[in-house]
Amino acid sequence: MKRYLFFIVVFFLVFYSLSLSAEEIDLNSFKFSIKPDNIEESTLIPASELKENLPLSFHRMEDNKFLIIFAGRFYLLNVETKNIKIEGGEIRLENNIFYLNGHLLLPVEFIKMLPGIDVDNSGKIIYDQNFAG
Numbered sequence: 001m002k003r004y005l006f007f008i009v010v011f012f013l014v015f016y017s018l019s020l021s022a023e024e025i026d027l028n029s030f031k032f033s034i035k036p037d038n039i040e041e042s043t044l045i046p047a048s049e050l051k052e053n054l055p056l057s058f059h060r061m062e063d064n065k066f067l068i069i070f071a072g073r074f075y076l077l078n079v080e081t082k083n084i085k086i087e088g089g090e091i092r093l094e095n096n097i098f099y100l101n102g103h104l105l106l107p108v109e110f111i112k113m114l115p116g117i118d119v120d121n122s123g124k125i126i127y128d129q130n131f132a133g
Contacts, residue, residue, distance in 0.1 A: 039123030041112070042095045044105035054117075054127060058104060066104055071115045077104075084110070 047058050047068075056070045064079040076085040082093040095107035112119050116128040 039108060039119070039121075041107060041109040043108045044098060045108060045111060047104040047106055050106070050111070053125075056114075060104075064099065066099075073115065075110075077106075079104075 047056075047066075050056050051058065054070070056068065058066050058068045061067050061076070066077045066079070068075040068077060074087060077097050078084075079097050079099045082096060084091045084093065091113070093107060093109055095109050097107065097110070098105040108119050111117055111125065116130070118126045118128075120126065
């Protein structure tokens with residue numbers, strides 16, 4: 001009987017600790033010049049807003065190239081193309097990355113590919129802190 005009670009307590013502690021590690025960030029609360037009606041994969045999110053809410057850093061390398069660091073992983077973005085160089089290869093996005101008036105704008109499609117990140121249909125980022133970092 002004690003063994004079953006022990007396993008039940010351990011199960012609830014593990015489940016509780018995992019539920020504490022996820023954080024929700026509402027994309028609808030971000031500052032947009034023009035607020036989108038719906039958050040879709042093509043919706044452009046200011047990288048500066050992401051930087052305030054996630055452990056993400058970005059650095060301008062050249063005119064149209066940026067280095068994004070998230071969860072120990074490196075992403076080299078070229079604004080002129082939809083290609084992102086990553087360790088071990090290259091990924092091609094379906095949506096464009098933009099750099100306008102000093103602001104790097106990333107499509108939700110890119111945000112969803114970051115480790116430990118999911119974006120639901122209501123425009124909330126679910127960030128699993130255990131996985132991401």
